[in-house]
Amino acid sequence: MQSRDQPRGELCVPSPYRVVDRTVETADTVTLAIAPVDSLARAWEPGQFNMLWMPAVGEVPISISGGVGGGATGGDRGGDGTVLLHTIRAVGAVTRALCALEPGQTLGVRGPYGRGWDLDAASGRDVVIVGGGLGLAPLRPVVHETLRGRDRYGRLAFLAGARTPEDLLYMSELGQWRARTDLQTEVTVDAVPGREWRGDVGVVTTLLPRIPFDPGRVVALVCGPEVMMRFVAAELLRQGVAPGDIQVSLERTMQCAVGSCGHCQLGSSFICRDGPVVTWERVGAAMGVRER
Amino acid sequence: MTTRSIADLLRDVGTLRDLPPDLLAVVSGCGRNVHFDTGTTILREAEPADTFFAVRHGRVALELFAPGRGEVMIETIGPGGVLGWSWLFPPYRWHFDAVALEPVQAIAFDGACLRGKCDDDPRLGYELTRRFAATLIDRLQATRLRLLDVYGDGDAIP
Ligand SMILES: Cc1cc2nc3c(=O)[nH]c(=O)nc-3n(C[C@H](O)[C@H](O)[C@H](O)COP(=O)(O)OP(=O)(O)OC[C@H]3O[C@@H](n4cnc5c(N)ncnc54)[C@H](O)[C@@H]3O)c2cc1C
Ligand code: FES
Numbered sequence: 001m002q003s004r005d006q007p008r009g010e011l012c013v014p015s016p017y018r019v020v021d022r023t024v025e026t027a028d029t030v031t032l033a034i035a036p037v038d039s040l041a042r043a044w045e046p047g048q049f050n051m052l053w054m055p056a057v058g059e060v061p062i063s064i065s066g067g068v069g070g071g072a073t074g075g076d077r078g079g080d081g082t083v084l085l086h087t088i089r090a091v092g093a094v095t096r097a098l099c100a101l102e103p104g105q106t107l108g109v110r111g112p113y114g115r116g117w118d119l120d121a122a123s124g125r126d127v128v129i130v131g132g133g134l135g136l137a138p139l140r141p142v143v144h145e146t147l148r149g150r151d152r153y154g155r156l157a158f159l160a161g162a163r164t165p166e167d168l169l170y171m172s173e174l175g176q177w178r179a180r181t182d183l184q185t186e187v188t189v190d191a192v193p194g195r196e197w198r199g200d201v202g203v204v205t206t207l208l209p210r211i212p213f214d215p216g217r218v219v220a221l222v223c224g225p226e227v228m229m230r231f232v233a234a235e236l237l238r239q240g241v242a243p244g245d246i247q248v249s250l251e252r253t254m255q256c257a258v259g260s261c262g263h264c265q266l267g268s269s270f271i272c273r274d275g276p277v278v279t280w281e282r283v284g285a286a287m288g289v290r291e292r
Numbered sequence: 293m294t295t296r297s298i299a300d301l302l303r304d305v306g307t308l309r310d311l312p313p314d315l316l317a318v319v320s321g322c323g324r325n326v327h328f329d330t331g332t333t334i335l336r337e338a339e340p341a342d343t344f345f346a347v348r349h350g351r352v353a354l355e356l357f358a359p360g361r362g363e364v365m366i367e368t369i370g371p372g373g374v375l376g377w378s379w380l381f382p383p384y385r386w387h388f389d390a391v392a393l394e395p396v397q398a399i400a401f402d403g404a405c406l407r408g409k410c411d412d413d414p415r416l417g418y419e420l421t422r423r424f425a426a427t428l429i430d431r432l433q434a435t436r437l438r439l440l441d442v443y444g445d446g447d448a449i450p
Contacts, residue, residue: 133443163443200368203434225442
């Protein structure tokens with residue numbers, strides 16, 4: 001994994017990045033496009049995250065939701081000169097400050113960190129990608145990646161859930177994905193007034209029986225609120241998918257992001273280093289443990 | 293359309309998949325192919341529930357009318373899904389409206405006829421009750437998940 005090869009000291013110091021574009025996704029969420037001020041952006045893998053630092057406010061982990069430009073590897077693995085995308089929801093002091101950044105302003109970035117989606121495990125198999133709410137952010141690059149290497153996979157499905165149509169991220173891209181014949185895209189929201197909405201209504205788990213995957217040869221990639229991921233995993237297990245074939249991306253409070261401080265511990269795993277993407281086989285039992 | 297082909301079509305319907313052959317013959321014997329144009333009201337709340345549908349193509353919205361809010365879409369049922377369980381349980385009345393969101397092809401089952409057959413054959417009655425109960429549990433779980441409002445609210449951005 002890319003992050004393992006990088007020198008630790010360098011990784012712990014934020015580099016200055018400049019906001020080059022800002023897209024308002026929903027009432028509480030923006031996507032920032034950021035580029036390094038005086039260095040090259042590091043290569044990254046779908047599912048990894050960066051620590052974004054607002055001086056005098058604080059530092060938070062945010063998934064890399066895509067890239068723009070970046071030479072031969074394309075936009076979704078990063079590399080020289082790549083502009084990085086981060087989709088951020090304003091929930092507290094740091095994320096609010098990040099969401100308020102305008103093009104031209106700067107922030108500190110260190111990373112990328114963690115283990116991303118294991119697409120090697122998905123090679124030659126059906127792939128079902130399930131995202132809820134902000135969980136679409138770390139899944140967006142993996143959808144791009146699987147489409148780029150489309151021949152490597154069997155059936156490919158992307159299921160997205162949100163509370164209302166107004167809360168859906170990446171609306172125009174979702175429209176493009178829905179129009180494709182090599183990717184089954186289903187979108188559902190919790191409830192909606194009127195009949196304007198053209199997608200589904202119901203929680204994202206209700207879409208799973210509609211996807212004609214083979215439980216014995218599918219890999220599921222799941223990201224969203226933890227309760228949602230538990231329900232999705234339970235449904236997949238019920239359909240006969242092995243726990244080792246269910247990958248989930250977890251969120252835990254983080255501080256160092258390099259496996260030193262213990263803030264992000266879940267069972268025997270440090271989510272910053274062993275995750276954020278882990279298999280259900282590894283964390284399923286620990287996720288049932290109540291934390292307050 | 294022959295009875296046999298309805299039995300074939302039922303392989304794609306989760307709730308009725310893998311019924312023992314003799315029960316499948318009884319159930320499919322009560323089914324017929326139907327089509328609804330976009331916007332058709334398929335079921336109406338409080339009306340007698342003597343039918344249920346296995347959706348083959350298209351999507352159906354379950355709606356509740358809420359004064360002051362109009363129709364609220366509470367769930368959609370797509371291909372492979374079953375629409376309607378009220379035919380099996382008293383008082384045999386629909387609990388919601390169902391509207392075709394797009395052209396819908398479905399198999400309509402005569403629920404009143406099937407109820408009679410269930411009374412005559414406890415094995416059929418048990419099998420169908422068990423399967424529809426499982427569908428109900430799925431819906432209950434989905435409703436519980438929705439009650440948790442897992443996606444929550446962030447702060448409005450400037
Ligand atoms: C690996 C990883 C990837 C992440 N990717 C993203 C991303 O792509 N986009 C994004 O917007 N956020 C992401 N997060 C979550 C983000 O890090 C937190 O929202 C952030 O740390 C909150 O900091 P704050 O100072 O703004 O709010 P705080 O003051 O720390 O918290 C404000 C409120 O938000 C709640 N809160 C804090 N963290 C979370 C959380 N993780 N989920 C839900 N509620 C929370 C708190 O309980 C509190 O009520 C990720 C987290 C991890 C661990
Ligand atoms: S954040 Fe410090 S160990 Fe993971």
